[in-house]
Amino acid sequence: MSRVNDFAFKVATVNGTGSASANGMLLKAIYRMGIPVSGKNVFPSNIQGLPTWYEIRVSREGFLGRMPRFDLFVAMNPATYERDMKEVPAGGWVVYDSSWPMKKELLRDDVTLLGVPLARMCVEAFQGARARVLMKNIAYVGVLSALLEIDTKVLEEMIGETFAGKQKLLAPNLQALAMGRDYALEHFDCPLPIRLEAMDETKDCVMMDGNTAAALGCVYAGATVGAWYPITPATSLMDNFTALCRKFRSGGEGHRYIILQAEDELAAAGMVIGAGWAGARAFTPTSGPGISLMGEFIGLAYYAEIPSVFFDIQRTGPSTGMPTRTQQGDLMTVVFASHGDTKHIALFPADPGECFTLSVAAFDLAERFQTPVFVMSDLDIGMNDWMIPRLDWDDGYRPDRGKVLTAEQLDGMETFHRYLDPDGDGVPYRTLPGAHPAGAYFTRGSGHDKFGRYTEDGAAYQEVVDRIARKIDSAGAAAPAPVVELRQGAEAGIITIGGCDAACREAIQRMSERGRALSYLRIRAFPFHPEVRAFIEAHETIYVVEQNRDAQLRSLLALDLEMSPERFLSVRQYAGYPLSAGDVLAGVEGAGEGVGPPGAGPPAVAPRAAPHPANRTAEVTS
DSSP: OOEESEEEEEEEEETTSSHHHHHHHHHHHHHHTTOOEEEEEEOOSSSSSSEEEEEEEEETTOOOSBOOOOSEEEEOOGGGHHHHHHHSOTTOEEEEETTSOOOGGGOOTTSEEEEEOHHHHHHHHOOSHHHHHHHHHHHHHHHHHHHHTOOHHHHHHHHHHHTTTOHHHHHHHHHHHHHHHHHHHHHSOSSOSEEOOOOSSSTTEEEEEHHHHHHHHHHHHTOOEEEEOOOTTTHHHHHHHHHHHHHHSOSTTOOOOEEEEOSSHHHHHHHHHHHHHHTOOEEEEEOHHHHHHTHHHHHHHHHHTOOEEEEEEEOBOSTTOBTTSOOOTTHHHHHTOSSSSOOOEEEOOSSHHHHHHHHHHHHHHHHHHTSEEEEEEEHHHHHSEEEEEOOOOOTTOOOOOOSBOOHHHHHTOSOOOTTOOTTSSSOOOBOOTTSOGGGOOOOOSSOBOTTSOBOOOHHHHHHHHHHHHHHHHHHHHHSOOOEEEOOTTOSEEEEEEGGGHHHHHHHHHHHHHTTOOEEEEEEOEESOOHHHHHHHHTOSEEEEEESSTTOHHHHHHHHHTTOOGGGEEEEEOOSSSOOBHHHHHHHHHSSOSSOOSTTOOSOOBOOSSOSSGGGOOOOBOO
């Protein structure tokens, strides 16, 4: 039975062999055919030599969450043959390099093996060891173009764009593509029962990764200062910001931006806070370990009330953890970052499109509320390519600078006190250095009263920190509202954040097809918007879906909304892989469609009721 535009396949290669370009070509070729597609790169944290996998899902319905079952496997790494063969379902196909025989003990009667002598063909056709390795990747792209009916003209156009003006590279790449395709057409029944057919579903979309989108959002928001220390998976955000600034903020007047690579994350945070105090829009991209090191300066920005933006592209912890795997494990760390009583505004993008829009919102909120604001993406969103609607670039946008007194306003003032709250909204007025002598004040991270004077008086100190708390709490209504989808007859609802969105939406659709209606709410900001409480109170059962071991979102909901943990059932997957709809179904229904990491069995599901309320979970432990 033929399945058109509804399957998934996986490519197993070796890191550092150039396969990333070939796999990206496959993804983008399918996208250019107008077919909804998503790609997930599962790569090691070293430079080269270890196994890497690339997962591509094709979905005519537009589901872009991870699909952990693969109809077709392209096995290019003999070191992982045993592991890879276990992942292929009965009735599936395996493309492998038959230049060397596969071990008999790995053969399966229920899987179709498609052997292609790729290495031998490339040795005969090309000169040089490196060229042969690279051309082998393009050759398997050619094989897949025949097996899956990927438009050859699209692939040829992409190769032409990549090597325009470089005939010495263009010709062998086209040759390798044709070589692989011709072999498959001659030796196999093409196409396979799983195949592609052109659609028209991507014309209003773009393919982009979250770090590129966030960098574009920083430019759009007017950020002019970036300070950073390299860390996976955040480095490409600053790389892209640098490239965009060179393109759009350089010219006859010189550079209109400053980018500083600091000696460590703590120094980077200090640079951002100093620039924010001076009136620039400044940010730093990092990940969980960097946030930990920045804690002291984050507390300074909170207490001294200095606008600053921090991007946390989350990865798997604790400690160094698995730096090239994805997770949502920094939620509690960020929300309460630094010592003492602190509480921060955090934004949770679900895809690269929101990495753009929420980056802009972060700078506006930071200046409006005079405080650090965190944009919490993750490795899956930040480093993988996503199909998203075209970004909306509004030339009429103007930054919200908040309560900044001008020289004219200061000129008529007898005195200026930095931490007074004349409007009663918790947000004081600020001045920028050099604007007017009357606006001068002493910035301090030590105890101070509402006039900005040093104090160790308990009542004066408490008055200031209580006002700051009131200010941060009020940001919940001003920050991006949650995405809410209520369904008629739904007795239960799902609450989630960030990159869990695609998997949750697909799971809800699957449950709807089975006759069970669930409402949906995706949180986009903390402090929580009033709609979050209303959603919870409107449903008998609430499933909280997240990607961390300790149910951090569930804990934060219970803590901040002052609700019993019994109110929530926790669905968790924290193996370092992007969430799948099967993971969500396993937690909500008690039986999963998906599988865990390679080699693992079905997800284990905790009992629906447990002896202690804090453990009342339906947990995915894969």
